[in-house]
Amino acid sequence: MAVILMGHTKGGVGKSTGAVQVAIGRALQGKDVLLVNGDRQSSSFKSIARRDEAGVLPSVTVVAYPEGDQLRTQVLRMAGKYDDVIIDAGGRDSTALRHAMMIADVMLVPIAPRDYDLDALEDELVPLIEEIQAARGDNPLPVYAYLNMADPNRLSSDNIAARKVIAGFPQLTLTELNIVGRKAISGASANGLAVSEMRPRDPKAVSEVGALLSALFD
Template sequence: MLLCIGVEKGGAGKSTVCQNLASVRASLGHSVVILDLDGQATSAKWVSRRNEDETLPAVAIERLAPKKGEGNTAALKRQLPALAEQYTDVFIDVGGKDTDLLRLALAACDRTIVPLVPSPADLDTVPDFADVVEAIHTARGERRPVQVILNMTSGSPRMLNEMLEGMGPFHEALPVMKKRIGTRVAFKRAMSEGKGVHELTGRDFDPAAANEIKDLYLEVFGK
């Protein structure tokens, strides 16, 4: 599967979602690579820490690597097919703003997960992003799954309800997944150790966080 985890706004936890899904997939025996297109290289740093622990199932990392005279979009068009042949699953960590790279990743992928935080700022990005998604569907001539996962939802129930209500008119382009992810320290701990939350042990293990990622994984992959 080519899976894009993308969003127009930073701070929604896309790298956290990407890393945790990739770690679960790898633990089930799949060959997994993350193509980190984010300038902050958060997932690349996570994989670097992960590779220090040989007991963890391997997750590979790739960064955009334009050849001489080649632009970023041309490089992505070249790299994606090669990665898809080499690995069973390619996770694309992209976003922060609407760019040609984000649009190309959305168009190329089999499925897209869009993390959003229940907040006015994230809700403000929804109309424009819905337009981007619909334009890609039209240009491609088919609809592929694009779903929103609400992340860091442990705050105000009122804010969550307002987010759900505000997203209602955009349900066709950006349907909201049934499961949600809470605001949990375990996600930060796992990122700092190059792990998924299901791989934490002892006092660091948070069963609620692990179950949230398990539920998300099952909704995306089905098994």
């Protein structure tokens, strides 16, 4: 059982989209999954509600705990009942994000190759990571970053520049994952579907989300 946090202090980076794709992707692999919505916008909660309303199987259990104390208490209480727990938290420095970082086994940080997103690393996220790592003591939180909503050309100047900036922060480990801002991914997530369930099928989107799942679980 793993507790995986998809988090960031910056909104609009695609963390809810990623959390939904990982949760449903694991359910499609036969895992019993709990998706925890720790964001007051409730995007991931609404996505799974649409999946349930449409009667799409397999189902994913989703709960909403926007308050940090409640999130931590309930996740620790329920975690043993599931194969995977995926937490969607952040969009700002919140109690939910902080408590999620304290109990997670790994944190994934989607970062768009845009100036504002990169500024947010130094101004907000990196100081928070340092604070949480100090609080966790001898049980550090592995924090991995990947490019999300990236340019289709992997070697575009924006992608390369973003990778260079991210690599300059030792508090995060930059992965080779490169998920493009594809309509198929955002559209699938909003409707509570894995990209592999969308029709027409977008092979590139399926491959990119598959790479994310493989990086986490293979």
